[in-house]
Amino acid sequence: MGDPAERKPVYDPQQLEPLLISRQHAGDVDGMTALFETGCGYRLW
DSSP states (O other): OOOGGGOOOOOSHHHHHHHHHHHHHTTOHHHHHHTSOTTOOOOOO
16 A cells, blocks of 8 residues: 555645545555544544
């Protein structure tokens, strides 16, 4: 999947959804979770 060194943090919430979708389509679960802060909680439903 994507190289972690190529992943850049997202500071604008408007950028989050397209990145999540593109990483989901690529099967990059690690890339999806990397978009969230370490130690945060999130719910997938």
